[in-house]
Amino acid sequence: MLAAAASGIAVWRRPVAPRADLVLWSFAETHVATLRNSPRDSHGSRAPSLLKQFQMRTGLTTNVSLVGQTGENIRLASAFMSGSSGPSIPDLCEIEINSVGEFLRPPVDDIGLLPLDDFLRKSGWEDRIIASRFAPWSKIDARTGARIIYGIPEDVHPVTIAYRKDLFDDAGIDLRQAGTWSGFWDLCLEFQNYWAKHGRPDRRAIALSTNSSDEIVEMLLQRHINLIDSSDRLHFTDPKVLETLVFYAQLIAGPRAIAADPSPGVEWTEDFDRGNVCAVCTPDWKADYLREFTPDLAGKVAMMPLPRFEPGDAPTSTLGGTMIGICRSCPHPDQAWELLEFLFLSPQSHRAAVAAGDDVLPAVPEYWSDPAYHLPDGFFAGGQSIGDLYVSLAPRIPERLMTPYTYQAELALGVVLHRAMEYLAAGGNVDGLRGPCAVWLAEAQDDIRRRIDFGNIEP
Amino acid sequence: MNRDRWWKLQARAAPYLFVSPFLIIFCVFLLYPLARSFCLSFQRTVGPGHVIFVGLGNYRFLLGHDLLFGLAVLNTAVFTAAFLCFQIPLSLGLALLLNSRRIRLRSLFRFSFFSSYLVGQVFAGVIFFQLFSPNGLVNHILGAILGRRIIVPWLSSPAMVLPSVLIASLWLATGYGMIYFLAALQAIDHELYEAAQVDGAGRWSRFFHITVPGIRHMLMYMLLIGAIGGFQLFELPFVLLQGPGPGGRGMTIVMYLFIMGFNAGDLGYASAIGWILVTMLVVIFLARFRFFRFRREIGV
Numbered sequence: 001m002l003a004a005a006a007s008g009i010a011v012w013r014r015p016v017a018p019r020a021d022l023v024l025w026s027f028a029e030t031h032v033a034t035l036r037n038s039p040r041d042s043h044g045s046r047a048p049s050l051l052k053q054f055q056m057r058t059g060l061t062t063n064v065s066l067v068g069q070t071g072e073n074i075r076l077a078s079a080f081m082s083g084s085s086g087p088s089i090p091d092l093c094e095i096e097i098n099s100v101g102e103f104l105r106p107p108v109d110d111i112g113l114l115p116l117d118d119f120l121r122k123s124g125w126e127d128r129i130i131a132s133r134f135a136p137w138s139k140i141d142a143r144t145g146a147r148i149i150y151g152i153p154e155d156v157h158p159v160t161i162a163y164r165k166d167l168f169d170d171a172g173i174d175l176r177q178a179g180t181w182s183g184f185w186d187l188c189l190e191f192q193n194y195w196a197k198h199g200r201p202d203r204r205a206i207a208l209s210t211n212s213s214d215e216i217v218e219m220l221l222q223r224h225i226n227l228i229d230s231s232d233r234l235h236f237t238d239p240k241v242l243e244t245l246v247f248y249a250q251l252i253a254g255p256r257a258i259a260a261d262p263s264p265g266v267e268w269t270e271d272f273d274r275g276n277v278c279a280v281c282t283p284d285w286k287a288d289y290l291r292e293f294t295p296d297l298a299g300k301v302a303m304m305p306l307p308r309f310e311p312g313d314a315p316t317s318t319l320g321g322t323m324i325g326i327c328r329s330c331p332h333p334d335q336a337w338e339l340l341e342f343l344f345l346s347p348q349s350h351r352a353a354v355a356a357g358d359d360v361l362p363a364v365p366e367y368w369s370d371p372a373y374h375l376p377d378g379f380f381a382g383g384q385s386i387g388d389l390y391v392s393l394a395p396r397i398p399e400r401l402m403t404p405y406t407y408q409a410e411l412a413l414g415v416v417l418h419r420a421m422e423y424l425a426a427g428g429n430v431d432g433l434r435g436p437c438a439v440w441l442a443e444a445q446d447d448i449r450r451r452i453d454f455g456n457i458e459p
Numbered sequence: 460m461n462r463d464r465w466w467k468l469q470a471r472a473a474p475y476l477f478v479s480p481f482l483i484i485f486c487v488f489l490l491y492p493l494a495r496s497f498c499l500s501f502q503r504t505v506g507p508g509h510v511i512f513v514g515l516g517n518y519r520f521l522l523g524h525d526l527l528f529g530l531a532v533l534n535t536a537v538f539t540a541a542f543l544c545f546q547i548p549l550s551l552g553l554a555l556l557l558n559s560r561r562i563r564l565r566s567l568f569r570f571s572f573f574s575s576y577l578v579g580q581v582f583a584g585v586i587f588f589q590l591f592s593p594n595g596l597v598n599h600i601l602g603a604i605l606g607r608r609i610i611v612p613w614l615s616s617p618a619m620v621l622p623s624v625l626i627a628s629l630w631l632a633t634g635y636g637m638i639y640f641l642a643a644l645q646a647i648d649h650e651l652y653e654a655a656q657v658d659g660a661g662r663w664s665r666f667f668h669i670t671v672p673g674i675r676h677m678l679m680y681m682l683l684i685g686a687i688g689g690f691q692l693f694e695l696p697f698v699l700l701q702g703p704g705p706g707g708r709g710m711t712i713v714m715y716l717f718i719m720g721f722n723a724g725d726l727g728y729a730s731a732i733g734w735i736l737v738t739m740l741v742v743i744f745l746a747r748f749r750f751f752r753f754r755r756e757i758g759v
Contacts, residue, residue: 070721077721081726099722102721102722102723105723105724107509110505209615210612210615210616210705211704212702260610261615263592264701265592267594271594404723407718408527408718408722408723414705414706415707417706418706422617443526447524447525447526447527450520450524454516454524455503455723
């Protein structure tokens with residue numbers, strides 16, 4: 001008892017390091033490293049870290065904490081739902097795109113993040129950031145119909161296809177000729193047939209997920225379809241969703257399948273290296289994994305835009321994303337905005353990201369002309385500049401919307417996809433699949449509709 | 460205050476003082492959260508300014524309209540049944556084996572089999588995630604045995620989700636069950652076996668007429684604990700499948716609770732799921748008592 005009391009008092013009396021003027025939570029180690037580390041300038045000398053530069057400019061101290069993503073979400077959700085404020089709550093926080101929906105659930109005045117529209121307008125960044133990337137971090141005010149922005153996008157994440165040019169060349173196939181998904185499918189079947197005859201019947205043309213709805217959602221985005229739009233309208237029963245789902249199911253199941261499930265984590269690079277799968281959907285953040293984990297493939301890999309379904313579709317899609325926002329409880333929002341602007345939007349922040357060897361395109365188009373994005377890349381066949389490709393696709397990325405129900409909608413889509421796969425795997429034909437698939441999609445839509453109506457508390 | 464009154468005061472206050480640490484901790488960390496979550500289950504909460512009383516609305520929606528909850532209950536029930544079907548015989552078999560005096564280094568084996576339980580579900584999830592990955596050890600071994608490249612989609616095929624979670628769970632829990640059965644087996648009077656052997660009873664006869672009745676209370680306890688553990692399953696499939704798994708086949712009730720609470724941000728609804736789960740567990744618990752009473756009534 002005495003020992004407990006003594007240690008309790010000791011802990012209580014222990015001096016606590018004073019809180020920095022501004023505290024930022026990030027879930028990504030690479031982001032934290034870019035902010036904390038001292039980047040090298042073009043002459044090779046080290047500049048102070050971004051945090052140090054900010055302190056020198058403003059006299060304000062900043063603490064950037066690396067918090068595990070699930071932990072950050074739970075802690076922020078608890079803080080926002082209880083309306084807490086004080087030193088334990090950060091002033092700024094990074095939120096990942098798949099997590100943001102839950103934070104946008106309350107009515108606009110009750111969301112734990114500060115609306116940033118005024119800051120954006122006054123600073124001029126509203127017109128300098130790519131407009132489509134505000135969509136995931138915004139919510140429509142049910143009273144006025146106005147869109148309110150709660151987060152500044154840090155990235156664009158256009159998606160391309162990286163493929164084993166050496167293996168496709170061996171099969172006499174130029175994958176870049178495939179302008180449409182159906183053409184791409186035909187070429188991939190031809191590729192698999194070639195390799196089946198040459199001792200590799202297990203070789204698959206592309207890695208597509210049977211396990212998550214990531215790639216099918218990418219395809220739907222290409223067709224400008226979000227399962228739930230900003231007005232909470234549902235689009236499961238859109239004919240294009242049915243068409244895309246049936247098409248995708250055939251890519252991953254049945255006699256004309258061309259895809260294998262991507263291995264988890266970065267293990268897919270091993271499959272790519274061994275030629276088990278020979279193409280992979282590659283958002284910009286994924287490109288560096290190829291260089292890092294498959295160095296032996298230098299000169300053997302090429303990259304191409306996504307094929308389309310129809311001429312009006314986007315030649316790219318988007319996967320992943322991060323926002324930086326200011327917590328509503330922050331006592332000094334102006335200082336927090338100044339920090340946000342400096343760490344994530346300023347030319348200094350851009351230079352630090354480039355110096356860190358980041359492939360990720362920023363959400364500010366004026367930085368895309370940086371020569372760093374247009375250099376020939378020795379890893380890709382013929383020195384292909386993948387930066388050039390990403391930059392050319394970035395303005396055309398489709399709008400990705402996130403609502404509190406998007407996660408559940410994509411989960412429901414995944415369940416329908418599995419039923420479709422099971423149907424094909426059991427020997428069912430495509431024409432016979434359309435009818436049941438339409439019913440399953442309608443059921444999924446009804447389920448999500450009920451959830452939205454049930455959870456909706458706004459007028 | 461005179462000495463007499465001081466002693467009386469101490470005598471009266473001492474019991475309360477001694478139980479107060481437990482009571483305070485119990486009330487703050489268990490009773491209050493339980494009461495709060497019970498209240499939450501009748502509310503819809505979307506932020507500090509929006510707490511709406513919805514009565515039984517959460518429960519009505521959950522039981523009447525929520526297809527994903529139905530899927531989670533089905534997954535959990537199937538897993539629990541399969542888990543018990545394998546865990547009890549395996550644990551009992553191991554216990555019988557390691558109770559035999561013919562086995563050398565019994566203590567080492569007992570500890571080895573039990574030690575997997577010490578590492579916890581998250582660790583087991585991480586380990587089996589690596590083992591079951593397409594290029595993982597399990598597929599490598601299968602490939603080596605069959606002499607060709609084998610890719611069993613352990614974690615990406617809906618049909619393989621249950622076997623994968625089951626194998627990982629059994630690796631974790633078989634040794635734990637074994638320890639309990641060992642304790643029960645050692646409590647059986649050895650003279651009973653000797654007498655039965657003298658009377659000409661065979662191995663199976665001794666097993667069914669001496670061992671099983673001797674460990675039946677432990678058997679019921681293990682069934683109960685296994686069923687409760689099965690219904691509370693969360694961390695293992697969450698880590699192993701990185702979420703609800705293909706087609707939602709790995710989604711358990713607690714995982715759904717987590718998703719609704721922290722992905723959908725609806726703590727009221729998540730609380731209602733929690734209380735439905737509590738009700739299910741109470742039903743299982745009561746069924747166990749009914750079963751015992753029934754056996755007593757029929758004299759078994």
